[in-house]
Amino acid sequence: MIWMLALTAMAADLDLPGITDALSDELQRNASELTLEDAPPIYFARYRALFMEQVDVRARFGSVISTSTAPYRTLAVEVRVGDESFDNSGFGGWQNGFRTAGLPAYATPESVATVAWGATDRAYKEAIEQYARKAAQVERDDDHPGDYTLAEPIAAILEGPAIGASEPMVLMAEQISAAMAVDPGNAVLELGEVYVGHETGSEVLVDTAGTRLIQPRSELTVRAVFQVRAPDGQFLTDERLWTVQGPEQLPPLAEMVSSASLMASSLIDIANNAETLDEEYVGPVLFEGEAALDLLRYVLVPQLEGTPDDVPFDSFFGDLGSRASGAARLSRRVLPLGWTVDDDPLRLPDHPGSFRYDAEGTLAQAVTLVDDGIVQDLLMSRTPRPDIRETNGHARGGFGERARGRTVAVAVTPARNDSARKVRKKARRLANAYDRDWIFVVTSLQEPSAMAVGDYSRYPNFDPKQPSLPPPVALIRRYQDGREEVVRGAVFTGVQRFILRDIAAAGMQRSTSYLIDGTGDPAGFTPTGGLPTWMSGPDVLIGEMELVPTSGDPRSLPIVPAPAVTVNDLTTAP
Amino acid sequence: MLLLMVSLALSAPLDDLLMSELTRAEDALSQRERTPHYIALQVEDRTEWDLQARYGTVFSKRSDQARYLDVDLRVGTPELDSTHELRGFSALDGDTRRVTDLPLSNAPGVLRHAVWKAIDQQYRDADERIVLVRANQQVKVEEEQTAPDFTVVPQARVDGIVGDTPVIDLDAWQPILVEISQIMDASVLVRASSVDLGVEHVIKTFVDSEGSRLSHDWTHGRLSMTASTTAEDGDVVGVYEAIDVHDPSSLPDREALLRTAHAVVERVEALHAAPRGEPYSGPVLLMGRATGVFFHEVLGHRVEGHRQKREDEGHTFADHVGRSVLPEWIDVYDDPTIPVLAGIDLNGHYTYDDEGMRAQRASIVENGEFQGFLMGRSPIQGFESSNGHGRRSVGNAPVSRMGNTIIEASETVPFEVLKQGLRDQAREQDLEYGILVESIDGGFTLTGRQMPNAFNVRASASWRVFVDGRPDELVRGIDLVGTPFGAFSSILAAGENPEVFNGFCGAESGWVPVSAVAPPILFERLEFQLKEKAQERPPLLAKPHPTTAVGGDS
Incomplete structure (x- = not known):
């Protein structure tokens, strides 16, 4: 059976210029007429509206669990009262002048204006109260850089991608998920699911400075999630992600099926045959492939994001609303000598995360963040910080909250990419210092959103004050003579930022895409949720890290034996 | 789409x-x-279909399985x-x-x-x-x-017993819903409005270790309209009208729906202008739908069998079997087997409950005397068997719940006599007016022991009926409150034409569709308390469309 889901042609019927006019008019009317006596005035306001067509499919072991095709229309309202030096933003809690509201599927200029009217009224009243709360609690330092930077308006209408033709999304999800229905041996198949999320359309941005933007948005994300329980009860996950702008950029289906199948077989093999880590390990760790990029994503990137954190709101419930990482600092050494890091939202124009104008309507800029291992610049939005006052067009997220400076397409380049042979040699030397003839190699980390499928409590709690790494899918104990043993049941502990300063060697350059959370976490919360992001970086040899054993719980093993299933039983795909 | x-x-x-x-x-x-x-x-x-219009256009349109x-x-x-x-x-x-x-x-x-x-x-x-x-x-x-x-x-x-999947032509409904939305949105006072057509078809397949194998289905369609506004004192007042049907093709035609839309707008505008009510104790006349909800909250939840077992429940009627609890001219029963009454489809109709038991009529009160409880498969002393009322929504354990709760009066009087009775009672109690509750939008009740064993029936439109013959006056912002025995002991008379309230009831086993059918009833004395009131000022600017400059206070 072939089930087809199609993106609709609804977007073609939208009067985007008319809607943009209506939003602009309503914004100006509200900004000039919304005034309450003795209340701080509106000095800046912005509307962002998304007009997307969406297809979502979820399939498990070859069978569809759910499908939907629906338009996604939403309006984000941002109202700032006071002035640039001190306004209602950057303070914890909610009801702060940043709101979202649903827009009609068949949006008209009149209907979006009405929605904007209601949402702006609420946002304005909340902004006034938030301003008062902030004024009552926050003492302004002399070096306070202000809360916002006004910018010159931009007017642009960018060409959008063509609405996708009918795509066999369901068939794709069925076939990839069917490939994960492998023989589990003594392990237990917990879950093999594929999530497809395809959205395409336009984003409209208008602000009181006169900015008027219409930009295309298109993303097709496919994530295969596999969960298995080892015979000792240990829970293991792995996943594969493809995130592109449109169906034509996906690899051939056979390749995706093969990749999912290999991933599932490999994890089953690990669950059944890998030994478990039996004692704490301290020593060198070689991060290869995806794991190397994950290490950089979790440990390096937070140090390069410059948007200041919210000041926490001291409430009855304790401090609310601050991520309070304070990780980013200019002029700090974060990588070895000779390393550079740069980010360019337009580096890969065909990547779904790429944009010409950021979430605040600023022209995206290429930024050299790290030079010779030292932080030279940070990823900035229009929220200034004492050491950087200007945006560099990296604001992302921000629907219903402040946009933050985030990575888009980041390249981490070492002073030199050593050959695999040379990296092995350095690793051997480091291992010898610990009196071992082997080191641990990590090739992939477990993905938070894949861990959380079926039980949200498994999503890691990212501590903004300290880097944390998800557990590795497995470790490879690589001996000097080339032998390899697979080990499972380990988690990283005591991960510090300084480990990157002491990188012992950089190997082959790799690249990958992943999804980051819009609010600041380095991973999306759901399999297809988050902002597509690209990274290039080398394999990395770390001089010393700590890994500790984590054991499975035999009580988690099934009491009713799992049914015997085979691939043929499981798939309905032709 | x-x-x-x-x-x-x-x-x-x-x-x-x-x-x-x-x-x-x-x-x-x-x-x-x-x-x-x-x-x-x-x-x-x-299988679900949903079409919603707001702001004079299609807001959402989807179908899901x-x-x-x-x-x-x-x-x-x-x-x-x-x-x-x-x-x-x-x-x-x-x-x-x-x-x-x-x-x-x-x-x-x-x-x-x-x-x-x-x-x-x-x-x-x-x-x-x-x-x-x-x-x-x-x-x-x-x-x-x-x-x-x-x-x-x-x-x-x-x-x-599984019927055909209903056929829903959302495209055909679209212009009608958009037109209704445009009517409601055209009012400068209406701040938010929505018209929604939702249809669901549910097939239940049940097996158990006793060897049971059942498959049965249920179709429900609801066309609802809601509109609200903010009064000058911040009170958010709204009107909700819904038509529930077993067969979507039996929904009212366009003309009837447009009339309803105009009525909704008129009522919202009237509520905007209406004075806020005040705490009150005195005679009350509940119209049929309001009476239905009153009995659902005051009696229905207290006769759910499983509540008689829990040690933290009030057990209001546990010792009342065979005793008089209502006037002898009132019967109350719950019968999920009735699909239609007085020409109106009943939401609480089903053939098998969620414990695989055939739905049955359960007698609750006969000639004013308490008879028994709504039973699932959790027995209580004296009531060992299920009467097919074990219900739940997905993800919950079934407990005994209401289906079609029907209140019948064997002695009735014409409505005008009831209304005159309201005035007479008010005069006797030395009051300026009595209160007539025309419509309600729901309610809740506390059946446990830790909190007062009280009910709250949320009145959405109440009228002051003056003893001196002045025209009735619509009031807003008051809810009917009280305790079961006190309320039942003040029933005076019932009217002739029962009305149907269709809704969804939420309790520990989730949301289940229910109906309550009842005639208007006159009470000697009930209480009203002030409803909670929002504190937001009305929108500071006038609604952008239409451009008529009314609705702001700036």
Whole structure:
């Protein structure tokens, strides 16, 4: 059976210029007429509206669990009262002048204006109260850089991608998920699911400075999630992600099926045959492939994001609303000598995360963040910080909250990419210092959103004050003579930022895409949720890290034996 | 918009597959120290259509399919099993189950896998809980209710009554809903409005360890209109009108719906201008729909059988079997087998409950005398059998719930006589006016012991009926409150024409569709309290469309 889901042609019927006019008019009317006596005035306001067509499919072991095709229309309202030096933003809690509201599927200029009217009224009243709360609690330092930077308006209408033709999304999800229905041996198949999320359309941005933007948005994300329980009860996950702008950029289906199948077989093999880590390990760790990029994503990137954190709101419930990482600092050494890091939202124009104008309507800029291992610049939005006052067009997220400076397409380049042979040699030397003839190699980390499928409590709690790494899918104990043993049941502990300063060697350059959370976490919360992001970086040899054993719980093993299933039983795909 | 539905291609009968997995689990668990004495599996295949118009245009339009599994697994014995109340263990006394979503096709491998996981998880929870239950029994005082936890039904139920999937043409409805939305949105006072057509078709497939195999379906369509505004004092007032049907093709035509839309707007505008009511104690006339909700809250929830077992419940009517609780000219019963009454489809109609029992009429009050309770398969002393009222929404354990609650009066008077009675009562009580409750938008009741055993019926339109003959005056912002016995003891008379209230009732087993049918009833004395009031100022600027400059206070 072939089930087809199609993106609709609804977007073609939208009067985007008319809607943009209506939003602009309503914004100006509200900004000039919304005034309450003795209340701080509106000095800046912005509307962002998304007009997307969406297809979502979820399939498990070859069978569809759910499908939907629906338009996604939403309006984000941002109202700032006071002035640039001190306004209602950057303070914890909610009801702060940043709101979202649903827009009609068949949006008209009149209907979006009405929605904007209601949402702006609420946002304005909340902004006034938030301003008062902030004024009552926050003492302004002399070096306070202000809360916002006004910018010159931009007017642009960018060409959008063509609405996708009918795509066999369901068939794709069925076939990839069917490939994960492998023989589990003594392990237990917990879950093999594929999530497809395809959205395409336009984003409209208008602000009181006169900015008027219409930009295309298109993303097709496919994530295969596999969960298995080892015979000792240990829970293991792995996943594969493809995130592109449109169906034509996906690899051939056979390749995706093969990749999912290999991933599932490999994890089953690990669950059944890998030994478990039996004692704490301290020593060198070689991060290869995806794991190397994950290490950089979790440990390096937070140090390069410059948007200041919210000041926490001291409430009855304790401090609310601050991520309070304070990780980013200019002029700090974060990588070895000779390393550079740069980010360019337009580096890969065909990547779904790429944009010409950021979430605040600023022209995206290429930024050299790290030079010779030292932080030279940070990823900035229009929220200034004492050491950087200007945006560099990296604001992302921000629907219903402040946009933050985030990575888009980041390249981490070492002073030199050593050959695999040379990296092995350095690793051997480091291992010898610990009196071992082997080191641990990590090739992939477990993905938070894949861990959380079926039980949200498994999503890691990212501590903004300290880097944390998800557990590795497995470790490879690589001996000097080339032998390899697979080990499972380990988690990283005591991960510090300084480990990157002491990188012992950089190997082959790799690249990958992943999804980051819009609010600041380095991973999306759901399999297809988050902002597509690209990274290039080398394999990395770390001089010393700590890994500790984590054991499975035999009580988690099934009491009713799992049914015997085979691939043929499981798939309905032709 | 292109809406493509996934057809349910049945490669093997679902009940066969469920039964085989149930049997396999039973066999596997039979060697355990603690074994299940009962297992039931119920799958809900849901197909839903929804079309909503707001702001004079289509706001959303979608159709979805989903399939959910519920596992009811009891470890122990029917006398004492893992579902037994844990006294004092409030944090552990909930139902920990989760909704299990199943594939839309009957591919046996993946279905078996999902069913197995759900049974295994439910057994694991029940196996742990029965240990806690036994320990709890040892350390607590003897229970007041000593009835078993479960009614064994030796006779398996086997039936298959599934109709065709309804055909919904959302495209045909679209211009009508948009027109209605435009009518409501055109009012400068209406701040938010919505018109929604929702249709759901649910097929339930049930198997249990007693050998039962059932499949039955339920179709529900609702066309609703809602509009609200903010009065100058911040009070958000709204009107909600809904038409519920078993067959979407029987919904009213365009002209009738447009008339309703105009009426909704007029009522919102009238409520905007209406004065706020005040706390009140005196005679009250409830119109039929309001009476229905009143009985649902005041009587219905208190006669749900499982509530008579819990030690923290009020047991309001537990000792009243055979005693008079209402005037002798009133009967109350709950009968889910009635699909239509007075030409109106009843929401609370079903053929089998969620414990696999055939729906039956349950007599609650006869000639004013209390008869008995709504029963699922959790017996109470004197009421050992289910009367087909074990209900739930997916993801919850079934408990006894209402279906079609029907209040009948054998002695009635014309409405004008009732209304004059209201004035006369007010005069006798030296009041300027009595209150007529025309419509309500819901209510709630507290049936436990820790809080007052009180009810709140949320009046959405009440009228002051003056004793001196002045025109009736619409008021807003007051709710009917009270306690059961006090309220029932002040019933004076009933009117002639029963009305139907269709709604959805939320309780510990989730949201279930219900109906209440009742005539208008005059009470000698009831109380009103002020409704909670929003504190937001009305919008500071006028609505952008239409451009008429009314509606702001700046």
